[in-house]
Amino acid sequence: xxxQDLIEVKGLSKKYGKLTVLDRLxxxxxxxxxxxxxxxNGAGKSTFISILATLCRPTDGDILINGLSVTKQSxxxxxxxxxxxxxxxxxxxxxxxxxxxxxxxIYGLSGGIKKERIQQALSVVRLExxxxxxxxxxxGGMKRRLNIAVALLHHPDILIxxxxxxxxxxxxxxxxxxxxxxxxKEGKTIIFTSHYIDEMENLCDRIALIDKGSIKSIGTVGELxxxxxxxxxxxxxxxxLRD
Amino acid sequence: xxxxxxxLKNDAKLVLRxxxxxxxxxxxxxxxxxxxTYALAPLLNKSSFMDPFNIALVDNEGTVQTRMxxxxxxxxxxFKEVMRxxxxxxxxxxxxNKIAAIIIxxxxxxxxxxxxxxxPVTVIxxxxxxxxxxxxxxxxxxxxxxxxxxxxxxxxxxxxNQKAGMSGEELQKExxxxxxxxLMETLSRNxxxxxVDDADNISVTPAEYFxxxxxxxxxxxxxxxxxKMLVTEKSLHLTDRLRVSPIAAWQVIASKxxxxxxxxxxxxxxxxxxxxxxxxxxxxxxxxxVLFLLCGIIFAVSSWSIFVSSIAKTSASADIIxxxxxxxxxxxxxSIYPLSSMPEFVRDLSNFTINRWASEGFMIIFSGNxxxxxxxxxxxxxxxxxxxxxxxxxxxxxxxx
Ligand SMILES: Nc1ncnc2c1ncn2[C@@H]1O[C@H](COP(=O)(O)OP(=O)(O)OP(=O)(O)O)[C@@H](O)[C@H]1O
Ligand SMILES: [Mg+2]
Numbered sequence: 001x002x003x004q005d006l007i008e009v010k011g012l013s014k015k016y017g018k019l020t021v022l023d024r025l026x027x028x029x030x031x032x033x034x035x036x037x038x039x040x041n042g043a044g045k046s047t048f049i050s051i052l053a054t055l056c057r058p059t060d061g062d063i064l065i066n067g068l069s070v071t072k073q074s075x076x077x078x079x080x081x082x083x084x085x086x087x088x089x090x091x092x093x094x095x096x097x098x099x100x101x102x103x104x105x106i107y108g109l110s111g112g113i114k115k116e117r118i119q120q121a122l123s124v125v126r127l128e129x130x131x132x133x134x135x136x137x138x139x140g141g142m143k144r145r146l147n148i149a150v151a152l153l154h155h156p157d158i159l160i161x162x163x164x165x166x167x168x169x170x171x172x173x174x175x176x177x178x179x180x181x182x183x184x185k186e187g188k189t190i191i192f193t194s195h196y197i198d199e200m201e202n203l204c205d206r207i208a209l210i211d212k213g214s215i216k217s218i219g220t221v222g223e224l225x226x227x228x229x230x231x232x233x234x235x236x237x238x239x240x241l242r243d
Numbered sequence: 244x245x246x247x248x249x250x251l252k253n254d255a256k257l258v259l260r261x262x263x264x265x266x267x268x269x270x271x272x273x274x275x276x277x278x279x280t281y282a283l284a285p286l287l288n289k290s291s292f293m294d295p296f297n298i299a300l301v302d303n304e305g306t307v308q309t310r311m312x313x314x315x316x317x318x319x320x321x322f323k324e325v326m327r328x329x330x331x332x333x334x335x336x337x338x339x340n341k342i343a344a345i346i347i348x349x350x351x352x353x354x355x356x357x358x359x360x361x362x363p364v365t366v367i368x369x370x371x372x373x374x375x376x377x378x379x380x381x382x383x384x385x386x387x388x389x390x391x392x393x394x395x396x397x398x399x400x401x402x403x404n405q406k407a408g409m410s411g412e413e414l415q416k417e418x419x420x421x422x423x424x425x426l427m428e429t430l431s432r433n434x435x436x437x438x439v440d441d442a443d444n445i446s447v448t449p450a451e452y453f454x455x456x457x458x459x460x461x462x463x464x465x466x467x468x469x470x471k472m473l474v475t476e477k478s479l480h481l482t483d484r485l486r487v488s489p490i491a492a493w494q495v496i497a498s499k500x501x502x503x504x505x506x507x508x509x510x511x512x513x514x515x516x517x518x519x520x521x522x523x524x525x526x527x528x529x530x531x532x533v534l535f536l537l538c539g540i541i542f543a544v545s546s547w548s549i550f551v552s553s554i555a556k557t558s559a560s561a562d563i564i565x566x567x568x569x570x571x572x573x574x575x576x577x578s579i580y581p582l583s584s585m586p587e588f589v590r591d592l593s594n595f596t597i598n599r600w601a602s603e604g605f606m607i608i609f610s611g612n613x614x615x616x617x618x619x620x621x622x623x624x625x626x627x628x629x630x631x632x633x634x635x636x637x638x639x640x641x642x643x644x
Binding site for chain 1: 257480484489
């Protein structure tokens with residue numbers, strides 16, 4: 001384990017009754033890394049993300065963030081987490097800016113700093129012109145982008161995103177990917193899941209291939225290509241699914 | 244603190260966005276009270292406002308006079324049955340909540356009247372039936388007043404006769420006669436108690452009766468908008484986001500609680516203002532008593548809302564569960580049909596409803612009697628509220644993982 005390890009997953013298991021959703025996961029994520037979770041539907045990606053975001057308790061094992069346990073010290077961790085859920089979690093009857101205003105308040109921001117952060121977040125996801133419109137008048141892609149903007153307001157060190165680009169057009173996807181890259185430059189650690197393999201290859205420092213609750217492989221795109229002797233991550237994934 | 248204020252502001256904003264619903268919510272109770280009062284009041288006679296109840300009579304004298312007294316009580320419509328029992332049986336009945344009060348006639352009661360001595364009738368009231376025991380106390384008191392008026396008359400006659408220079412034997416004879424006459428007249432007059440009944444029955448008007456029973460229902464409705472907010476938050480996945488944020492779950496609920504308190508207070512204030520001007524409802528009792536009851540009701544109602552939001556998964560199911568729950572509590576709690584006409588198990592069950600304790604509390608306030616207390620009603624409401632809160636916390640905890 002390197003000195004840069006920010007997140008340490010230790011023997012993490014999650015069971016729903018007899019169904020094992022996560023099976024003794026152990027790996028680490030480094031600071032300022034973009035870490036991708038790739039796997040078919042039902043692989044357990046969202047479950048892992050929920051545990052990491054302190055939303056859900058593991059059956060066994062733990063995750064340490066900066067040495068703090070997500071199960072026992074969640075209060076200390078929360079301030080430093082930005083969470084983008086798989087579903088759109090916004091007030092549809094409020095405007096974009098009112099949504100941001102609310103969440104900024106929830107994170108204790110006020111006055112000038114709050115205004116500044118809201119503008120910043122809007123510009124990261126390129127929603128400045130539509131900020132005053134009601135969210136239920138937004139397109140799907142715009143909602144996704146606002147969904148991400150909400151998680152940026154309090155400048156968290158760790159950003160956890162569950163399928164941030166699902167159902168989004170090419171332009172919105174580009175905006176989102178640009179935003180992720182910009183955040184990495186600022187030194188943020190980003191963990192995200194996606195079904196778009198090109199996006200993963202393009203963005204991620206490392207990728208974890210996950211299937212049926214266990215990690216099949218972790219590595220950089222190059223490492224995975226070498227291990228499996230395949231050019232494309234997509235092919236590697238298809239190999240798995242065939243088994 | 245910044246976070247909690249942001250939460251509260253947002254909740255208030257969301258509730259006020261639906262201002263039509265709020266106006267409807269605030270106007271509805273008054274419309275219903277009007278409707279019920281004008282449409283139904285003529286169908287109800289006055290005794291409906293206090294349903295007949297049982298009392299026990301302990302006659303320690305057992306003479307013709309006291310038996311006449313007992314018969315007088317029998318004739319009062321307000322008493323379903325006047326049970327002739329001994330004192331220990333009476334206390335047992337009181338303990339089992341089968342009677343509202345015990346009237347104890349002391350030994351030598353008639354003689355004491357005869358000799359102008361004071362041997363008072365004792366009334367022991369049932370704490371859980373404050374209104375009823377109040378009526379019994381009043382009946383007994385008025386009877387006592389009549390008797391002592393008779394006593395004074397006797398004394399006056401005695402003194403007058405003495406002053407007039409009557410001789411010893413004549414005086415004694417005249418005195419006995421007049422005493423007997425007064426006593427017999429007092430006791431045999433049918434009107435003695437029926438007058439009491441008319442004059443001192445708790446004066447609750449039809450409007451007050453309907454205000455008491457309907458207000459509770461509408462205060463329960465006042466909890467619905469915030470309750471639905473909690474459910475909507477859940478279905479919009481906002482709850483997940485709130486749980487990841489540093490804000491605590493109790494703060495999210497407390498904010499809704501506060502909004503629902505504000506709504507209830509506004510609604511309560513409006514009802515007081517309107518019913519006191521239009522129907523002249525009696526709201527003049529001690530302010531603390533009204534506040535006390537209001538606190539109890541609001542706590543119970545808000546907890547009820549939290550409870551519904553903890554079991555409902557969608558806004559639609561919250562509506563159904565909420566409305567159905569309010570309806571059931573209204574029926575079981577006697578807000579729709581008088582409890583006294585219900586089977587015994589419903590009456591027992593009613594003790595678990597907000598309505599039963601709240602309506603009774605309002606009736607106590609409207610009765611205008613400062614001697615009655617709503618403390619029991621307050622405690623009952625707090626206990627019901629706590630129960631709802633504890634159950635919801637348990638459900639929310641279970642749901643979480
Ligand atoms: N609350 C729950 N109760 C029971 N089973 C659950 C629960 N939540 C998730 N599961 C199960 O856990 C497994 C993993 O679900 P998860 O949502 O983590 O998958 P995923 O990898 O995110 O899939 P997707 O790509 O479709 O989002 C699934 O089989 C799912 O049915
Ligand atoms: Mg998922």
